[in-house]
Each structure stands twice: as structure tokens, then as C-alpha cells.
Amino acid sequence: MLNLQQTIGDHFVKLTTRQWQAQSPGEANRIQVVREQEDVINHTVCQVISLLWTEAAADQRLHESLHSLNSREVWKKSPSPRQPDHHVLSNRGVDISDFYQSHFQDYDAYQQDKYHEEKNPLGFLNLGVSENKLCVDLITERLCQNDMNCIEEDLLPYSDWREHPLLREEVARFLTYYCRTPTHLDPENVIVLNGCCSIFSALLMVLRDPGETFLVPTPFYGGFTFVSHLYAKVELFPVHLESEITEENSEPFQLTVDKLEKALLEARQKEKKVRGLVLTNPQNPLGVVYSQESLMEYLEFAKRHNLHSIKFHSVLSIERLPDPDRTHVIWGTSKDFGISGFCFGALYTHNKEVASAVSIFGYLHGISGITQYKLRRLLQDREWIDTVYLPANHSRLRTAHKYVTKKLRALKIPFVNHGCGLYVWVNLQSYLKLCTFEEERALHRRFLDNKLMLSRGKSYMCKEPGWFRYALFPAGYTLNLETP
Amino acid sequence: MLNLQQTIGDHFVKLTTRQWQAQSPGEANRIQVVREQEDVINHTVCQVISLLWTEAAADQRLHESLHSLNSREVWKKSPSPRQPDHHVLSNRGVDISDFYQSHFQDYDAYQQDKYHEEKNPLGFLNLGVSENKLCVDLITERLCQNDMNCIEEDLLPYSDWREHPLLREEVARFLTYYCRTPTHLDPENVIVLNGCCSIFSALLMVLRDPGETFLVPTPFYGGFTFVSHLYAKVELFPVHLESEITEENSEPFQLTVDKLEKALLEARQKEKKVRGLVLTNPQNPLGVVYSQESLMEYLEFAKRHNLHSIKFHSVLSIERLPDPDRTHVIWGTSKDFGISGFCFGALYTHNKEVASAVSIFGYLHGISGITQYKLRRLLQDREWIDTVYLPANHSRLRTAHKYVTKKLRALKIPFVNHGCGLYVWVNLQSYLKLCTFEEERALHRRFLDNKLMLSRGKSYMCKEPGWFRYALFPAGYTLNLETP
Numbered sequence: 017m018l019n020l021q022q023t024i025g026d027h028f029v030k031l032t033t034r035q036w037q038a039q040s041p042g043e044a045n046r047i048q049v050v051r052e053q054e055d056v057i058n059h060t061v062c063q064v065i066s067l068l069w070t071e072a073a074a075d076q077r078l079h080e081s082l083h084s085l086n087s088r089e090v091w092k093k094s095p096s097p098r099q100p101d102h103h104v105l106s107n108r109g110v111d112i113s114d115f116y117q118s119h120f121q122d123y124d125a126y127q128q129d130k131y132h133e134e135k136n137p138l139g140f141l142n143l144g145v146s147e148n149k150l151c152v153d154l155i156t157e158r159l160c161q162n163d164m165n166c167i168e169e170d171l172l173p174y175s176d177w178r179e180h181p182l183l184r185e186e187v188a189r190f191l192t193y194y195c196r197t198p199t200h201l202d203p204e205n206v207i208v209l210n211g212c213c214s215i216f217s218a219l220l221m222v223l224r225d226p227g228e229t230f231l232v233p234t235p236f237y238g239g240f241t242f243v244s245h246l247y248a249k250v251e252l253f254p255v256h257l258e259s260e261i262t263e264e265n266s267e268p269f270q271l272t273v274d275k276l277e278k279a280l281l282e283a284r285q286k287e288k289k290v291r292g293l294v295l296t297n298p299q300n301p302l303g304v305v306y307s308q309e310s311l312m313e314y315l316e317f318a319k320r321h322n323l324h325s326i327k328f329h330s331v332l333s334i335e336r337l338p339d340p341d342r343t344h345v346i347w348g349t350s351k352d353f354g355i356s357g358f359c360f361g362a363l364y365t366h367n368k369e370v371a372s373a374v375s376i377f378g379y380l381h382g383i384s385g386i387t388q389y390k391l392r393r394l395l396q397d398r399e400w401i402d403t404v405y406l407p408a409n410h411s412r413l414r415t416a417h418k419y420v421t422k423k424l425r426a427l428k429i430p431f432v433n434h435g436c437g438l439y440v441w442v443n444l445q446s447y448l449k450l451c452t453f454e455e456e457r458a459l460h461r462r463f464l465d466n467k468l469m470l471s472r473g474k475s476y477m478c479k480e481p482g483w484f485r486y487a488l489f490p491a492g493y494t495l496n497l498e499t500p
Numbered sequence: 501m502l503n504l505q506q507t508i509g510d511h512f513v514k515l516t517t518r519q520w521q522a523q524s525p526g527e528a529n530r531i532q533v534v535r536e537q538e539d540v541i542n543h544t545v546c547q548v549i550s551l552l553w554t555e556a557a558a559d560q561r562l563h564e565s566l567h568s569l570n571s572r573e574v575w576k577k578s579p580s581p582r583q584p585d586h587h588v589l590s591n592r593g594v595d596i597s598d599f600y601q602s603h604f605q606d607y608d609a610y611q612q613d614k615y616h617e618e619k620n621p622l623g624f625l626n627l628g629v630s631e632n633k634l635c636v637d638l639i640t641e642r643l644c645q646n647d648m649n650c651i652e653e654d655l656l657p658y659s660d661w662r663e664h665p666l667l668r669e670e671v672a673r674f675l676t677y678y679c680r681t682p683t684h685l686d687p688e689n690v691i692v693l694n695g696c697c698s699i700f701s702a703l704l705m706v707l708r709d710p711g712e713t714f715l716v717p718t719p720f721y722g723g724f725t726f727v728s729h730l731y732a733k734v735e736l737f738p739v740h741l742e743s744e745i746t747e748e749n750s751e752p753f754q755l756t757v758d759k760l761e762k763a764l765l766e767a768r769q770k771e772k773k774v775r776g777l778v779l780t781n782p783q784n785p786l787g788v789v790y791s792q793e794s795l796m797e798y799l800e801f802a803k804r805h806n807l808h809s810i811k812f813h814s815v816l817s818i819e820r821l822p823d824p825d826r827t828h829v830i831w832g833t834s835k836d837f838g839i840s841g842f843c844f845g846a847l848y849t850h851n852k853e854v855a856s857a858v859s860i861f862g863y864l865h866g867i868s869g870i871t872q873y874k875l876r877r878l879l880q881d882r883e884w885i886d887t888v889y890l891p892a893n894h895s896r897l898r899t900a901h902k903y904v905t906k907k908l909r910a911l912k913i914p915f916v917n918h919g920c921g922l923y924v925w926v927n928l929q930s931y932l933k934l935c936t937f938e939e940e941r942a943l944h945r946r947f948l949d950n951k952l953m954l955s956r957g958k959s960y961m962c963k964e965p966g967w968f969r970y971a972l973f974p975a976g977y978t979l980n981l982e983t984p
Binding site: 104105106107108109112113116152155156159160162164165166167170171172210211213214217221222223224225226228239242243246247341342354355356357358359360367369370372373376377379380381382383384385386387390 | 588589590591592593596597600636639640643644646648649650651654655656694695697698701705706707708709710712723726727730731825826838839840841842843844851853854856857860861863864865866867868869870871874
């Protein structure tokens, strides 16, 4: 196993070295770099698959002893998980610590033992975090241009945490243009905070009281659970979707109004106070992009039951929202521009009360002035976005997706196919001895023991064991893929 | 009144124009600019004083009718304060909105009607927010240098919200050096979030449960109340200090252990669960810098009663902390570098459990990678800090403070004198008809009606009516003062 790790490590060393050497490469050089990158990806996928087969084929007892051996080896390197001191921390401090440990322990282990070409060639390889690293070269180049380094007078002192007027205007213009909204979006309805999760948290705070409930179709992004637990204490009630194609399920994990109605009924029977519906679009981890018709049906459902709708990404192009005062749209640059590190999220809501109340949270969730400035410059450079960034991003995403899914098909690993996206939702049930979450967890642990991070279905509240989200590229690496 | 405003406005127009023209001025030109800036400050102070006298001398009835007239004039320009819609917002949403409106309404009015030399020469002049604008020229120059615009590979994706290793290391080195700590500070004990208030909020969250209490000497920074109300719901119990010199009070607003003990007793009699003590050092708004002996006494007091101590600024130079596991130090760059807009705050605590629990809050209180990078560069440039920034900052602060306090003395306005600082704590009791908070509020309103923002004592929970914090320079202007 260590040898395999070493091989992957060596590949990356070579690749990275070459990338640095070839900062302004000629065309021939560029093609060469791309080929080698393909090799590395190829290799990585093969490692994952071969690990699976090795483990699956191994004798149960041998497997278990290996497993515990590997576990010890991995964990002894990182400090043992901290047990909160009940004498120092408050009850909620202990609760937050425990909750965090149970959800993010692996992530911490990864952070403490990250793969690095020179310093830590045997560290964790991260396919668990979804980030669009495909255009990091273009983004970096753009951000290094001279116009980005201007320090305007008003960037240094306290900004008005409720206003950010210039950035809000730019976001309104940007979304108006790229979401093809029927009318110009009003900057007064835009609120910006330091990330989509901060927006989500602030929305839950001002829309609902502790103990009230939002419906969320599963599988869904696990961070929502953490966020609602940290401050808002609003409960997320799952609308369970299933992979099987049936009469009512024309595609895997299909969301229908019927399922929403059933979940609502079930929640009410359990005496939950259901007050809202959370939807991500494109769906994470499925990658589904809902049609306008479907979105309208979900929105009509929400209106019928007086529910707030929190939408990630856009319903902004819809001509007539069924319940504009209860429809709140969250958008960020993490997925579209691959700049999660900018810590930026925006809310668009027609409801002035909600906008005003959420904006108050800028007091504790503010974005630095210089980051605001760079975001503004980036969003307003339409020429660069339209002629440089978007074409390259689309084509690279397609190529990457095609490449990985072709490999998965060749290996007969089922997956949900949506033609594009930053990740693939793969079905590894055939590698489970029993189709249980214990087995899913054991498989996940085996990946981790071999320093490979994937996100497992349980953390997305998926109803069926055995699903994993496979990010197209390991986080922490800069890989470029050109169209052939 | 409008004429006076116009005059001030004109001065600033002239000044700002000249500043732009003189971006790299010769020495003679520079002296000329500085002289004119002194004129402007002179003028501003005189306006404030003359307003006071005009109003104080006016007939009560006339005053009141003028007052209501002015009020209408001011408020009709800005939208009427929003009344939260009880049907859309949750109970806590309404509560947060109400609390915000009652504490920050004036700030919002200012934001909607800010003075601007061209666009709004009759807007609000802000002496209510304390920001060190004296070295904005030097900071801007430094931040515009080429090394600041580097975009490293790891700045764009998700940073590890718990770690920020490079920035933490730099903060540890910086504080070790400038606080002259007895041993090197451990980067593992440093946590960074997007601002000191975020750190304060996270600390309250993990140290105490809702309804528990921290002691805070008054007057204290009003933001603490808002922060603890927003998320933590920890109560702040005032330790009231008095201005009068008496046997037990050798200087105005002196904090003694005796007063701490009395407040603790009083709180316990009221069945408060007192769990901690909050101290700012240098004290805001008093400007007091506590001596090491005093700090030790306060810390011993806290230890005696098993209280956590949250310290703003440093007790880091103390050789042996009485209760290191319960002593938590907050530091930021807002006051020292005048870059509040960077949204940066750091915690130093020996207590690993507390550090670990607070770091979790990075999930919702993160700093963007590019801001982290610039902060690191800034903090590590010791040569620039020692030879350029600090000497200029100290000398300009001294000059500014001397200038304003000289004017105050000439006008016989009492103030707490600490020789330096970003603000002066002035006693305007002689301008109140009665020494009540109603009168203080009326005086404050009169300032506002004339588009002048000052912070009044009540918002610092000061026990005695009539005190105001006067920031040395209007927020939103770039003024330079050179040593003569």
C-alpha cells in the first residue's frame, strides 16, 4: 500500500515541478503537461479501484487485522482527538465540540496529515471536498493583474456591515445578466456575508425559532446540519429520495411534489413545526439541475403550505415567483469560480424585512474590504468571464467529467449521470459485504486508512448505504485539463 | 447651521483635492498640506463647541421646536426605520431587528447620509467611530507594494478554517516580539477569526451557557452587548466606575479589586451566575492602560472566584499568569494598524480545549485567503513596522491628542487625560440642563440633528450621564498630521 502511495506521490512531484517550470509554456510543452496530468488522474482512479478490489477479495480475518493495523498507523501520527474538558467548557461548548468531532474528525486528520509533494508524500489524498480546481491558472492570472492590487481609501476602515453598496450593486448586475432575470435585480435586495453557510445560518436565525423544522431532500450537503446546529438550532427534516427507478421515480433520487407532501405529513405526524423547504440547485451531491417546471412545482408546494423556500443557486430567472416574499436565494462564487477561499456568499430576497434582518449579521460575518474589492473587479470583468473564463471552465469540466465517468463505466461502477458537475455520486454497494451503514462506514474507514478521503452517503443523510461522492480532482492540487 | 456645515464641507473639498494633487509632494508642499489639515481640525472642533454653546444658550421652547424641526429634516431624507414584520420573521428575528434598531439606528442614518465632499457635502460628520486614520497613507503605500498582490495556490480553495497555520505562526511571532512575552508564544494556542467581536462571541459561546454572567467594568464598548445578545445570550453585569476623585478613587473611573468584589457580591445577591470577567486594555472608551500590578490584581481576583478572564489586548508579557487555563487574550489589527476593514481578530489562550472549541467557529467566521496573506506580509515586515510605521504612528497620535486636548482645555471642557489614544472621553455635563440620561440623549440628538455623530456614555453603560467619546478624527476622512 505504501508503495502505491509513493508512486502517486512521485507522479505529483514530477507534475508539480513541471508545472512550475512551465509557467508560460509553449503549445507543445502544454500538451505534454496535459498528457502527464491525464496519466496522474488515470493512476489515481486505478489506485482507488485496486484498493477496493484488494480489500474486497481479502480474507475477512486478514482484512480485519490489516484494518486495525492500518488504523493504528494512521492515527498515531495525528494527535488523538481531543476530549472536551467538561470543567472549562460550557454545556453548549462541549456539545459543539462533540458535534464537530463526530462530523469533521476525518477532515481534521486530513488537515494534520495532508499530502504534500515534498513535505508529506504519504499524506491524505482528498477526493472528499468538492472544489473546481480546473481553472485555477486562469483565475490566478486574472487576480494577479495590476487592477486587483489597488487599495482604495474606503477599503481599510470599518465598512458598513449592513451595506457593502458597491459589491451589492455588482452582484445584482452580475446575477441579472448571467441568470437572465426577467427584470433588473435590485441591489437593495442583495445581502453579502462571508460565505453561503453564513447566509444560510443567518436566514435560519431570522426566519425560524429553535426547534422549528425545514424540509430538506436527501442526500444533501452535510454542512447544513452543522450550521443549523451551531447557532440556529432549527431542525432539518429529511425528504428521503431513492435510487431505484420505479413508477413514481423516473430517474434516480428524483424529487417530486408527492414525496414533499408525504414528508410534510410525516413530519407533522411527529409533531414537527414545519416552516420551510431547503433546495440546492444544482443539487449537491447529486449534480441534478432542476428544470424550471420542477422548480415551479416545488415553489407552489411551499406556497400552498406557507413554507419559506431557501434556494441555493437560482430561481431568479422565473418570471413570476409563486411566493416571492418567502423565497430566498443564496449564491456564492465557490462553485462557479472555484474560489471558496474568498469566503463570499450572497442572498437575494424580495422580502425587505428578511434582507434587513439578515444584513445585521454582517456584524459578525463580515468580508474584508480588499476581498470585496477583488470580487467586484472579478464580477464586473464581463469580457474576461465571457471570452476567457467561461469557455475554458465549461470545456474543462466536460472533459474531466467525461474522463472520470468513462473510467467508472469501464469498471462497472454505477453512478448518477448528469453529464457535468464537479463530482460524481457513485454507488459502491457491490463492495459492501452487507448493505448497511456499518459496512459503508467500514469501507469509508478503509479508504481513510489508506489515506484517501471520499465523502460517504451517510454524511449526506442518504437513505441507502453505499453511495459516495467522488470529487473529480483531489483537493489541494492544481491540475489542468485541456480539451483534446 | 447649514452655512457652518457648508464651510466644513468646503474645507474638506479643498483638502482632499490638494491631497490627491500632492500624492508625492515635496517637503514644502507637505508642510503646507499639514498646516491646512490643522486648520480643518481646528475648524471642526470649533464647530462642535459653538453648536454646544448656541444650543445651551437658546430658549427652551425655541430649542425644542428647532429640535423637532431638525429631526424631521434629518429623518425624512433617510427611509423610516423598518418595523419588523411579525408574520415573516421568527421571534428571535424580530428581537434581533429590534435590538439592532435601538442600538444602531443612528449609525444607519449616518450610513445612508454620509458626508462626501462632492456627493453629499451636508451629510453626517462622524466622530463616533474610533479609527486610527493617521497613518492611512503609510498603510496604503505598503499594501500597494508588489509583494502584496501575489496569489499563492492555496489562497483560492477552502482554507482549513480551524488552522490557518501560516497566519497563526505569524501572529504568534508578532505578539511574542511586540508584547515582549517571557517565552515564545505557541502558534497552536492562536486562533484567528474574522474580527475581535467574532472571537469574543465564540468565546462566550464555548465558555458559558445562556443566562450566565460576565462582569464588565463600565464604561465599556457597546458592541459587546450586541454581540452577546446576538448568539451567546450571556449576560454582561456592570462593575460601575465613577468619575469623582475620592479616598478609594485616586483617578477618575479607576478599577479596583474592591469594586470588583462588590459587583460580584451584588450580582450573586441578584442570583446571577457569575462566570467571568471582561477587561479591555487599553480601556475603550477611557483610554486607560492598566499597569502590570493592576492587571495581576484583577487576574488574582478572577482566579480566587474561578472566573474566566477575557482580556482585550495583552496580558501576554506577564511572567506567571495566576490562572492561565482561564485567561483568554483577544488581539486585532483595527486599533494598532487602523485596518478595521480587514476583519481580523486573534485569540491567544493556553487552554487547548478552549482554542479547539473556538476554532470550530471558523466555519462561519472565516477570513478570506487573500486577506490572510496580506496580513501575514504586513505582520512579518518588521523593518517597515519598526522604522516607518511605528515611529510615524506614535508621533502623529501624540500630536493629534495634544492638539485636541489643548482645545478642550481652552474651552474648559473636562476630559479623562491619558496622554494618548484614539479618542478622548469628555465630560459635557455642564451642557445638560439636568444631569440625567434623558438630557444626555437630548444633547446627543442635537448633535445628530446637526449631522454630527459622537458616542454617548449611555451606550457604554456609563453610570453618570453627560460623558461622550470623541474620536480624534472624523471617520471616513483621510487626514495626515506630521510632527511639527
